[in-house]
Amino acid sequence: MVVTLEISAKEDVAEGVVALSLVHPRGGRLPDWTPGSHIELVLPEGSVRHYSLCGNRWDPYTYRIAVLREPHGRGGSAYVHDALRPGNLVGVGGPRNHFPLVPSENYLFIAGGIGITPLLPMIHQAELLGCDWQLLYGGRTRASMAFGEELSAAHGERVHIAPQDEYGLLDLTSWLGTPRPDTKVYCCGPAPLLAAVEAACADWPPYALRTERFTAVEQGAPVRDTPFEVYLRRMGRTVTVTPDVSVLEAVRGAGAEVLTSCEQGTCGTCLTPVSEGRPDHRDSVLVDHQRAANDCMVLCVSRSCGDRLVLDL
Incomplete structure (x- = not known):
């Protein structure tokens, strides 16, 4: 469901990064959320983009997000930076959480650039629970790294800021070379960082590493290259999905209303x-045990192994 919220504040928090605060126009309470959650921003010009909630989860009246200007993006971030102002209304879907913070005595948080945003409420939660944690935070330059100064001021030696122009690439071998069975690793950032962290965690226990992606993981060929049927249970309709269309396109053509954002399998909005x-x-959202359950799918990129799927639409 999409609701209309008002932009109550907009501020520059780093070079190329603005933070937006969103409230209900009539001062109402907003849905609760947990660390790792994101919302879908439905912009007035028609695009949908997902952004991690990075504010105070205990404030029931305000959502906060931070948006990086993407010069080579699809235009959504440029619209946020150039057109949106306090007082404007935007549609908001969610919140949803495909990157939950699981219980652990120790956490290692690794952020690259704007990937710091989902980790901010996780750090706050770890602090509240009295967990041991550390943050390794990399970026192009110190000025481009949002929230770096306030994190260092609040948490001191737990926070390790390493701009690339000062330190080079993050020294992941030193941080991840020795597996720690009692530690969960959370990483968000660009694809090269995620690939490097995954390689460095190869000898860690299963499920010790959890990641959130901005870009899709490269996939091989689909299981099948022939048409299959999708039955929309609540609508009572059957649609045929041919190899040249996605499940999302097919069910939308049948009249199903499905909110989408990235349409690349990275955000989970159309789960x-x-x-x-x-x-x-x-997709690049579900983890192994979720895929094995076969009780949900990301419609924009996933398909069918068999002749028929039944969706709760």
Whole structure:
């Protein structure tokens, strides 16, 4: 469901990064959220973009997000930077959480650039619970790294700021070379950083590493290259998905209303319950045990392993 919220504040928090505060126009309470959650911003010009909530989760009246200007993006971040002002109304979907903070005695948080945003409420939660944690935070330059100064001021030696122009690439071998069974690693940032962290964590226990991606993981060919049927259970309609269209396009063509954002399998906005059948999971959101359950799928990129799927639409 999409609700209309008002931009109550907009501020520059780093070079190329603005933070927006969102409130209900009539001062109402907003839905609760947990660390790792994101919302979908439905912009007045029609695009949908997802952004991690990075404010105070205990404030029931305000959402806060931070938006990096993407010079080579699809235009959504430029619109946020150039057109949105306090007092403007925007649609908001969610919050949703595909990057939850699981219980652990110790955490190692690794951020690259704007990837710091989902980690901010995680750090706050770890502090509240009295957990041991450290943050390794890299970026192009110190001036481009949002919230770096306030993190260092609040948490001292727990925070390790390492701009690339001063220190080079993050020294992941030193941080991740020795597996720690009692530690969970959370990483968000650009694809090269995630690939390097995954390689460095190869000898760590299963599920010790959790990541959130901005770009999709490269996938191989689909399981099948022939048409299959999708039955929309609540609508009572059957649609045929041919190799040249996505499941999302097919169900939308049948009249199903599905909110989407990235349409690349990275945000999970179009995650939909599956009642029957086995999806061919091709997203970058679900983890192994979620895929094995076969009870949901990301419609924009995933397909079917068999002749028929039943979706709760």
